[in-house]
Amino acid sequence: MTTKILRFLAEQQPSTPCLIVDLDVIVNNYNAMRNFLPAVEIFYAVKANPAKEVISLLVDLKSCFDAAGRQEIEQIIAAGATTDRILFGNTIKKQKDIAWAYDHGVRLFAFDSKIELQKLAQSAPTSNVFCRLLVNCEGADWSLSKKFGCDIEMARDLMIEAQEKGLNPYGISFHVGSQQTRIDQWDIAIGKTARLFFMLNEAGIELKVINLGGGLPTRYLNDNIASINSHADAIMSAMVKYFGNKMPLMIMEPGRFLIGNAGIIESEVVLISNKSYDENVRWVYLDIGKFGGLAETMNESIKYSIQAPGDGITGPVVLAGPTCDSADILYEIFQYQMPLSLKVGDKVLIMTTGAYTASYSAVNFNGFGPLKTYCI
């Protein structure tokens, strides 16, 4: 799977740090989703990796898109998708961006609050709207709980209000949390959503779509995660259990699953040091850190597999980035092992970094530019 990337690195010797994305892996992931969840329409969550080549590829694969703002929508349109394939899924939108999207033909919007609903009614009349339901994201390594969604009673009232305001109450969305490792979370979230469907049914509103969000995991260091087919089974069993023969249309917004394992970052060791004669902690500083694209190492949430050259004996290290900010430490509590022979100038490969890296990299912190991406 990585041979194409390794060949590229060997032949091109790009300067580091850089992210190499193998587009073939995205195609495989996309097809796996199609295979295991054939009834689910895919809306790629652009924030995971907005590279032009990635969006174009997904346009060609007939994917739809979940966009967070005007700029992402512009990127999707520029790549050739029509706006009927775009969901403006962010629940926190400026009124003028809603109006802009509506003028450009976007008719799918998400919201989770009364004021956002008012904005939509005003600037996106008659659009199809999703209300996002608050779910508990337990088991997710990168939780999206609390900030998004509203509780079930509020969602019910807001959807009734949506209809009164001339919008089309179209569906319910949720996100079980990114890198979700517990497949039973699907049952909980789908069960709650079904309850809301029936509550609205009693109020005379027939919803059409369940938006299952993201959450499908990719495989990081030591991750014993369930496969796509186990997740698909859990999703479909819950759908049958709670909706029976009144199955709504299903959509999903994968980000990490589609692109995480398609990318590898190459980085260079800039410095290796100790802090005192007494303490033998080996600090290894790379040319990429939290601000260069590895933001998901925050609280050591996502643990990437890192390959360093040399086999011999290994020892624990503290891994840090190159910037002048003491927050720029990647892993300290979790002890990575690196060869004792590791030296300055060695190249390391940070695996499974296709998602949530380049899009997070700072534009100019300490003069370090954004993470360069090569799509091959």
Ligand SMILES: *Cc1c(COP(=O)(O)O)cnc(C)c1O
């Ligand atoms: C980030 C996000 C996604 C993608 O989540 P993954 O866990 O990467 O699949 C999907 N939907 C929404 C609304 C998001 O904000």
